[in-house]
Amino acid sequence: MALSDPAQKELAAISSSLLSWFYENRRDLPWRFARTPYSTWISEAMLQQTRVATVLDYYPRFLKRFPDPSSLAKATEDEVLKFWEGLGYYSRARNLKRGAEYICEHFGGTLPSDPDLLITIPGIGPYMQGAIASLAYDVAIPAVDGNCIRIYCRLHSLPLVPSEQSTYKEIYKRVSSDLPEDAPGDFNEALMDLGSLICTPRSPKCDACPLHANCSAYLLGKQEDFPAKKEKKETPTEDHTILKIYVGNKIIVKKRPARGLLAGLYELVDIPGIKTSSEVRAFLSEHFSLESLPKSDSTKSGSEDSYEHSKDLLDIRPIGKSRHVFSHLKWNMLGYEIHLPAFLEKEAASLGEAVSPRKYKSLAFASAIRAYR
Numbered sequence: 001m002a003l004s005d006p007a008q009k010e011l012a013a014i015s016s017s018l019l020s021w022f023y024e025n026r027r028d029l030p031w032r033f034a035r036t037p038y039s040t041w042i043s044e045a046m047l048q049q050t051r052v053a054t055v056l057d058y059y060p061r062f063l064k065r066f067p068d069p070s071s072l073a074k075a076t077e078d079e080v081l082k083f084w085e086g087l088g089y090y091s092r093a094r095n096l097k098r099g100a101e102y103i104c105e106h107f108g109g110t111l112p113s114d115p116d117l118l119i120t121i122p123g124i125g126p127y128m129q130g131a132i133a134s135l136a137y138d139v140a141i142p143a144v145d146g147n148c149i150r151i152y153c154r155l156h157s158l159p160l161v162p163s164e165q166s167t168y169k170e171i172y173k174r175v176s177s178d179l180p181e182d183a184p185g186d187f188n189e190a191l192m193d194l195g196s197l198i199c200t201p202r203s204p205k206c207d208a209c210p211l212h213a214n215c216s217a218y219l220l221g222k223q224e225d226f227p228a229k230k231e232k233k234e235t236p237t238e239d240h241t242i243l244k245i246y247v248g249n250k251i252i253v254k255k256r257p258a259r260g261l262l263a264g265l266y267e268l269v270d271i272p273g274i275k276t277s278s279e280v281r282a283f284l285s286e287h288f289s290l291e292s293l294p295k296s297d298s299t300k301s302g303s304e305d306s307y308e309h310s311k312d313l314l315d316i317r318p319i320g321k322s323r324h325v326f327s328h329l330k331w332n333m334l335g336y337e338i339h340l341p342a343f344l345e346k347e348a349a350s351l352g353e354a355v356s357p358r359k360y361k362s363l364a365f366a367s368a369i370r371a372y373r
């Protein structure tokens with residue numbers, strides 16, 4: 001390529017400065033050794049919306065148990081969710097399984113190198129398509145994510161809103177023209193590292209940035225003005241009372257529906273709203289024959305929200321408040337632990353399934369209720 005045009009010279013300068021910086025500073029991450037298209041897919045799925053430090057723990061365990069698309073396709077959804085438990089955004093795990101089934105059915109168990117085929121796999125969107133094709137197969141295609149959008153908006157002082165489709169298209173076009181044919185994967189990965197280590201959302205470390213001489217936002221002294229910010233809407237909040245109910249030594253659990261929030265994960269008994277122990281007692285009386293419980297001979301009278309020792313030996317113990325923030329919703333929770341005698345197990349069916357402690361341990365629960373597990 002003849003570099004007579006100043007704009008082309010600038011592009012070459014960006015790409016060579018970025019790559020030189022990357023070769024000296026790239027992070028030694030486990031998915032970068034012995035890279036395969038499959039391991040790239042798994043690591044990129046885990047890294048979406050999740051910190052690298054968290055993924056470091058999950059990635060080797062997941063890959064050991066599911067070393068290829070075939071093992072993932074054959075596993076039950078419950079088992080895949082169990083290996084994902086705590087990572088959040090569980091649709092990623094379900095999509096990986098669906099994607100693995102599709103790969104086995106249509107591509108003989110190997111991820112294809114053609115981006116047009118990759119995008120047909122359930123759960124693989126444009127970012128993942130670019131990441132797998134460029135990192136694992138050296139195909140010259142951008143992998144545009146939030147980091148990439150932030151860096152490019154700053155480099156060219158573009159007041160674009162990251163979540164808009166027009167922003168994605170604009171940045172995709174710009175990255176395509178910067179992408180070096182001989183190192184597209186390294187270039188995309190360099191942008192990922194630069195966004196995580198240097199060009200961070202707040203307080204970017206511009207003095208250490210290999211691109212600062214070409215960065216318009218830096219030269220203007222307005223790094224944090226780009227990209228543009230979308231007006232924040234108030235996140236809705238829901239209140240929940242979580243009941244960990246023992247019937248004998250078994251615990252009542254319920255599988256959430258296959259679609260919607262926390263789909264397919266297990267939960268404890270969940271009543272909408274924040275309830276007092278008296279209200280919890282009233283709720284339990286709709287499901288269990290509480291009159292059959294042994295009577296207490298104690299004259300002790302408990303307060304409304306502590307131990308409840310009134311006419312019978314029903315034990316309703318508060319186990320604390322907690323809060324969980326989803327991407328679009330907040331949950332305020334209050335938990336209670338309840339012990340019922342084993343002879344009431346049959347009556348538990350209206351609330352869920354009473355499972356042994358061993359089975360309980362093997363199930364995948366949403367991290368939202370971690371405090372009560």
Ligand code: SF4
Nearest residue numbers: 199206209212215218
């Ligand atoms: S100079 Fe600063 S704002 Fe510009 S790309 Fe580098 S870190 Fe980001």
